[in-house]
Amino acid sequence: MSEQAIAQLIEKTEALQTGHFQLASGLHASRFFRCIKLLRYPQAAEIIFAEIAHRFANENIDYVLGANEAGSILAFEVAKHLGVEVAIACEKSGTYKLIEGFAFPVGARVLVVDDITTTGGTAKQLLAIARQASAEPVGVGLVATKGLFNIDLSCRTEVLISLQGMDAMSPENCTLCQQQIPLTT
Ligand SMILES: O=P(O)(O)OC[C@H]1O[C@H](OP(=O)(O)OP(=O)(O)O)[C@H](O)[C@@H]1O
Ligand SMILES: O=C(O)c1cc(=O)[nH]c(=O)[nH]1
Structure with missing residues (x-):
């Protein structure tokens, strides 16, 4: 599956938004990828689940771990493709923890999706x-x-699409704050 097919899916589902966004990191941005928009269409999103699973098919994965809204759906669907268990984490006061009921055995091979x-x-x-x-x-x-930061996750990282025209600004240097544009809700 090509980046072009995913780009078309993102465009069709209006998952790429323009506005004034506060990001999880506290940074601000004028462009935002709202994956949940795309996941509204499970049959179309299936190409994404299948592709992530395909890329890790030879890694003997035991568990797929995801968090939050989009991440949980992704983890569930990718785990189904790989025929393995799922684990879901959620954030409390800035720290992610496994939701009660999920656990990993020692040595389990874990794929993180987001x-x-x-x-x-x-x-x-x-x-x-x-x-x-x-x-x-x-x-x-x-x-x-x-594609803004040079991120080293110290393990095999597969990205389906590198989005163009994205930004991230500290609130102090945010050009949208300077124009007094309200945050998009
Ligand atoms: O690389 P980072 O700077 O950590 O930012 C990316 C993370 O932030 C968003 O999650 P968010 O906490 O907004 O939850 P959401 O998935 O429910 O939107 C996004 O879904 C990623 O998980
Ligand atoms: O950094 C983030 O929090 C973030 C950026 C983005 O484009 N989309 C999203 O869901 N989160």
């Missing part, structure tokens, strides 16, 4: 969850990257 990385902070926390459980983080599968 919709997008900006700073890589979320993906790093999810990888750390696996390490803390003495599991083995094998890779990270991402639908998209903003």
Whole structure:
């Protein structure tokens, strides 16, 4: 499956938005990838689930770990493709933890999936969850990257599409704040 096919899907589902956004990292941006828009169409999104699973098909994955809205859906669907278990984490006060009921056995091979990385902070926390459980983080599968930072996740990282024209600004240097444009809700 080509980047072009994914770009078409993103365009068709209006998942790429323009406005004034506050990101998970606290940075501000004028462009935002809202993956949940794309995931409204499970049959169309199937090409994304299948492609992430395909890229890690030879890695003997035992668990697929995701977090938050889009990440949980991705993890569930990619795990179904790989025929393995899923694990879901959620964030409380800035720290990600596995939701009660999910756990990794020692040595389990874990694939982390997420919709997008900006700073890589979320993906790093999810990888750390696996390490803390003495599991083995094998890779990270991402639908998209903003391509703004040089992020080293220290394991195999597969990105389906590198989005063009993305930005990320500290609130102090945010040109949209300077124009007093309200945050998009
Ligand atoms: O690379 P980073 O700087 O960590 O940013 C990327 C993360 O931020 C977003 O999650 P968010 O916390 O907004 O939750 P969401 O998936 O529910 O939107 C996004 O889904 C990634 O998980
Ligand atoms: O950095 C983020 O929080 C972020 C950026 C983006 O484009 N989309 C998203 O869901 N989160």
